[in-house]
Amino acid sequence: MVKIAVMGFGIVGSGVVEVLAENSAGITRRTGTEIAVKYILDIIDGKDSPFANMIIKDFSIIENDPEVKIVVETIGGVGAAYDFTKRSLLAGKSVITSNKELVATKGLELMAIAKEKNVNYLFEASVGGGIPIIRPIGQCIAANEIDEIYGILNGTTNYILTEMIECGTSFEDALKQAQAKGYAESNPTADVEGFDACRKISILSNLCFGRNVDPDSLSVKGISDVELLDVECAESLGYKIKLLGRAVRTGEDKITAYVEPHLMSASALLANVNGVMNAIVIKGNAVGELMFYGPGAGKRPTASAVIADVIDAAKHLAARKCYGWDEGFDGYVTDSAELVTHWYLRVSDKSKAVSAFADAEFVECAALVEGEVILITSPLTRKEMENASSAIEVRASYRILD
Amino acid sequence: MVKIAVMGFGIVGSGVVEVLAENSAGITRRTGTEIAVKYILDIIDGKDSPFANMIIKDFSIIENDPEVKIVVETIGGVGAAYDFTKRSLLAGKSVITSNKELVATKGLELMAIAKEKNVNYLFEASVGGGIPIIRPIGQCIAANEIDEIYGILNGTTNYILTEMIECGTSFEDALKQAQAKGYAESNPTADVEGFDACRKISILSNLCFGRNVDPDSLSVKGISDVELLDVECAESLGYKIKLLGRAVRTGEDKITAYVEPHLMSASALLANVNGVMNAIVIKGNAVGELMFYGPGAGKRPTASAVIADVIDAAKHLAARKCYGWDEGFDGYVTDSAELVTHWYLRVSDKSKAVSAFADAEFVECAALVEGEVILITSPLTRKEMENASSAIEVRASYRILD
Numbered sequence: 001m002v003k004i005a006v007m008g009f010g011i012v013g014s015g016v017v018e019v020l021a022e023n024s025a026g027i028t029r030r031t032g033t034e035i036a037v038k039y040i041l042d043i044i045d046g047k048d049s050p051f052a053n054m055i056i057k058d059f060s061i062i063e064n065d066p067e068v069k070i071v072v073e074t075i076g077g078v079g080a081a082y083d084f085t086k087r088s089l090l091a092g093k094s095v096i097t098s099n100k101e102l103v104a105t106k107g108l109e110l111m112a113i114a115k116e117k118n119v120n121y122l123f124e125a126s127v128g129g130g131i132p133i134i135r136p137i138g139q140c141i142a143a144n145e146i147d148e149i150y151g152i153l154n155g156t157t158n159y160i161l162t163e164m165i166e167c168g169t170s171f172e173d174a175l176k177q178a179q180a181k182g183y184a185e186s187n188p189t190a191d192v193e194g195f196d197a198c199r200k201i202s203i204l205s206n207l208c209f210g211r212n213v214d215p216d217s218l219s220v221k222g223i224s225d226v227e228l229l230d231v232e233c234a235e236s237l238g239y240k241i242k243l244l245g246r247a248v249r250t251g252e253d254k255i256t257a258y259v260e261p262h263l264m265s266a267s268a269l270l271a272n273v274n275g276v277m278n279a280i281v282i283k284g285n286a287v288g289e290l291m292f293y294g295p296g297a298g299k300r301p302t303a304s305a306v307i308a309d310v311i312d313a314a315k316h317l318a319a320r321k322c323y324g325w326d327e328g329f330d331g332y333v334t335d336s337a338e339l340v341t342h343w344y345l346r347v348s349d350k351s352k353a354v355s356a357f358a359d360a361e362f363v364e365c366a367a368l369v370e371g372e373v374i375l376i377t378s379p380l381t382r383k384e385m386e387n388a389s390s391a392i393e394v395r396a397s398y399r400i401l402d
Numbered sequence: 403m404v405k406i407a408v409m410g411f412g413i414v415g416s417g418v419v420e421v422l423a424e425n426s427a428g429i430t431r432r433t434g435t436e437i438a439v440k441y442i443l444d445i446i447d448g449k450d451s452p453f454a455n456m457i458i459k460d461f462s463i464i465e466n467d468p469e470v471k472i473v474v475e476t477i478g479g480v481g482a483a484y485d486f487t488k489r490s491l492l493a494g495k496s497v498i499t500s501n502k503e504l505v506a507t508k509g510l511e512l513m514a515i516a517k518e519k520n521v522n523y524l525f526e527a528s529v530g531g532g533i534p535i536i537r538p539i540g541q542c543i544a545a546n547e548i549d550e551i552y553g554i555l556n557g558t559t560n561y562i563l564t565e566m567i568e569c570g571t572s573f574e575d576a577l578k579q580a581q582a583k584g585y586a587e588s589n590p591t592a593d594v595e596g597f598d599a600c601r602k603i604s605i606l607s608n609l610c611f612g613r614n615v616d617p618d619s620l621s622v623k624g625i626s627d628v629e630l631l632d633v634e635c636a637e638s639l640g641y642k643i644k645l646l647g648r649a650v651r652t653g654e655d656k657i658t659a660y661v662e663p664h665l666m667s668a669s670a671l672l673a674n675v676n677g678v679m680n681a682i683v684i685k686g687n688a689v690g691e692l693m694f695y696g697p698g699a700g701k702r703p704t705a706s707a708v709i710a711d712v713i714d715a716a717k718h719l720a721a722r723k724c725y726g727w728d729e730g731f732d733g734y735v736t737d738s739a740e741l742v743t744h745w746y747l748r749v750s751d752k753s754k755a756v757s758a759f760a761d762a763e764f765v766e767c768a769a770l771v772e773g774e775v776i777l778i779t780s781p782l783t784r785k786e787m788e789n790a791s792s793a794i795e796v797r798a799s800y801r802i803l804d
Contacts, residue, residue, distance in 0.1 A: 015688075019545055019688045022687075022688075023545060023547055023688065026547055027544065124542065130689035130692065132534075132542030132543065135538070135541060135542050136537070136538060136542070139534075139537060139710060139713075140526065140537050140538070140707070140710050141534065141706060141710065142429070142433075142710050142713045143421055143422075143425060143705070143706045143712075144428075144706055145428055269671065269675065269695060272669075272671055273671065284706065285424075286424075286425065286702045286706040286709075287532035287696065287697065287703045287706035287707075288696070288697050288700075288703055289696065289697070290694075290695065290696040291693075291696065292692075292693075292694060292695075293671060294689065294690070294691065294693065295690050295691070300688045300689065301689045303545070304543060304545045304546055304688040304689035305542070307545030308543065308544050308545055311541075311544045312541060319721075
């Protein structure tokens, strides 16, 4: 039997405890031993919980109990979660987390401690919720040099965009719907402005390209400026607007990573990932293109990913998994503005636009305001696009994913 | 350094050797040691190959060389591949294979030998080509009880169906195109009649539900009877026809598995998997629905999956991976005819059909022959559907995937 502690009894933590109980027979069979929750750390009393007898408030009980070999951290944030994770690792316990903020900002340090202590720090649930993605990158495509990874990494924004695309709902109304359904928080900034997706693409970039990226250094643009007009025009051109986190190898030991809404061909599989679902595309030099699709959040899907890590850690109490990455360095992350793509531009003045973008394709759209025109540029960096459009009013601009 | 042998220098085997050479720096870094090919076993001379100095014709050289720790079997079939795999395992070597026929028919025996000898028999490449699927099932969703798995498991038939759907090409012409492009063999029976997909769904079923299924015992229907008329009518009803391998839990320690063309909603993600690409959907009781998409065949994608197993085996020379399943038993696999679904039926006589299927939905389609009608039944087993339609001429019948 392996004893574990769960820190944080919110949505994910309670899902972990419940799924462990519900599927215990199969989990025991597949692990080769029983996984038993000994403590649940939370500030709640939990008197009414069927797990009330396990709830404690003092972390040092976990820290000082040598019987606890694995600690699940589902607290979130970088305060207590960081402190307790570090102390758990230093106490020789493996830690499993769903905390993308902590992995993205402190992962390098925590993995170094785990290595020193010969324990595991695993984080399958930190990206893509229930979608297996960390382990597939680390193991299943290890024969490849990865050229690019991108995906729909945030369910809230994908729900809002899907409502805008399929029902013609405005951003503001779609956000209210998402809040009413519990898909968006009352303060939706982290989701809507792309910060959540930024942490996830940072972690994916670290794994795929082998060096640490500071999420705060990346260019991030969310969806709060997306207008229905552009959703409609994009549709008439055969595109859908999707918020993507994207990381691309740009040279020998150089990458770029960023988050922003893109136009994608409506026939691309990723463009058909709707609602709160997530999906991640990886391009490897041997395998070609792969896509992983599933629920990117939620109690039971996230618990599924957390418990997969718990099982793995329980089977390898004496062995270390080798997920990890090295330090970054100055110049490793290049400016995403240098990335060359076609652009969708909605501009105010066709005659000026024609002279500014001689080789662009100009298209009409019924929804346009008098005098506006849409153009699809030839492949340009952001700077080239902005320089060429300096004399015209650009009312909307989107990268087009090829 | 870990020395390996590659048996069979055809498309997949040569891909393995080439990708190992091309990506050797990254593979060495991720493995923690170099993986070096010592022998290539093939009946060819290979004088012009850059790997000519490694090519041997006598398996016993590999068998008797204690330096060779891992053997890659890319011979195919159950003749020499079976013999050499068994002897390699008995000689204490791990074996990695892309051979779905061998895994589906002899996997249980070969895994037992591997267990006895404390070596690994790994087969990520046997299903879904380059798509990571075996390891995700074994590890990433180990917290789940799996309810169902299905997918597009054969690229040749998906290419043919895609041509029929998108270009209105007849089955015969689409098959000729597939042969001209090298996607179909000159004798296409194994692909077109569903036998290849059957081996793959057998392996997936074994992994997901834990017991061995005899692929020869499953109901298998391919696509050679699919008519353009039904492709068109399905489209007008919002469906696409896709060949699916499917395995479903039907009770306590009971499953069913089969291969046949299905109608699926055109808006389902899987219905938008086109051409030679494959995709597999898994439904787990914690995670919900996942989909894994990628190239289901081809030299480099398959090599990517084989090498992932080689890396895993090289990192765990002294440890065993726990993929495997138990013996089946009489009554474990139930008749797929008992599975309840809606049915699409094209029948000759509307008035008789109306009395036979009182609660069906009757639909018209411009492409129908005079007097024909299409109906969508209420949920029925195959036997119920066949009984109800005994008095009418059924010209086409397809299960509808809900």
